[in-house]
Amino acid sequence: MAAKLRAGDRLVVASHNQGKVREIGDLLSPFGIETLSAASLDLPEPEETGADFAANAELKALAAAQASGLPALSDDSGLEVEALDGAPGIYSARWAGPDKDFSIAMEKVERALAEKGATGAAQRRANFTCALTLAWPDGRCDTFEGKVYGTLVWPPRGSKGFGYDPIFVAEGLDVTFGEMEPDEKHAISHRARAFELFAAVCLDPE
Numbered sequence: 001m002a003a004k005l006r007a008g009d010r011l012v013v014a015s016h017n018q019g020k021v022r023e024i025g026d027l028l029s030p031f032g033i034e035t036l037s038a039a040s041l042d043l044p045e046p047e048e049t050g051a052d053f054a055a056n057a058e059l060k061a062l063a064a065a066q067a068s069g070l071p072a073l074s075d076d077s078g079l080e081v082e083a084l085d086g087a088p089g090i091y092s093a094r095w096a097g098p099d100k101d102f103s104i105a106m107e108k109v110e111r112a113l114a115e116k117g118a119t120g121a122a123q124r125r126a127n128f129t130c131a132l133t134l135a136w137p138d139g140r141c142d143t144f145e146g147k148v149y150g151t152l153v154w155p156p157r158g159s160k161g162f163g164y165d166p167i168f169v170a171e172g173l174d175v176t177f178g179e180m181e182p183d184e185k186h187a188i189s190h191r192a193r194a195f196e197l198f199a200a201v202c203l204d205p206e
Helices: 018-030 053-068 104-113 182-188 189-201
Strands: 010-013 033-039 073-079 125-135 141-152 168-170
Touching: 010 018, 010 053, 018 033, 018 073, 018 182, 018 189, 053 073, 053 125, 053 141, 073 104, 073 189, 104 141, 125 189, 141 189, 182 189
Parallel strands: 010 033, 010 073
Antiparallel strands: 073 125, 125 141, 141 168
16 A cells, blocks of 8 residues: 655655646645755756656656655656657657757757648647656655647747647647646646546545
């Protein structure tokens, strides 16, 4: 049985991406969990050598838990584009370059789609995937995965999200994640779906 977090517990969000830290903090706040970012604790960023999102989430969470002595929650997520054989996938952040400039990453995706002649909506199918791992200092960990499917648009629209949000429109919607209010995005995102599974197993409802 997975160990549970309770109200008042402290948790490290094992990310230096402030957008992810903010979203995870928002998701955890109703449960009374105090979140600390890896950056605020000056924890190093481990090299992401995993073959998939789950493996990368696990290595980041374990590194943060063992370095801090606190439970740690790590998110590894990215954009998978059907016409690009799943790219950028686990390399989603790397497509943004050393400065993490996602305008560059979005342009790179758009150029790759243009080279394939992928101009119609049916050719621009994509999904976001999120793997969430909760790790403990003793090495225990549990991982949960969520996905949200949709279509890519161009040019980018909206400035409320982060990463590839301004070019992603989820199924059944006509606005991008970048145009949605945070609460609306949290209700349907890949991160929210992974978090729902995590919460059912790892959070004490009391």
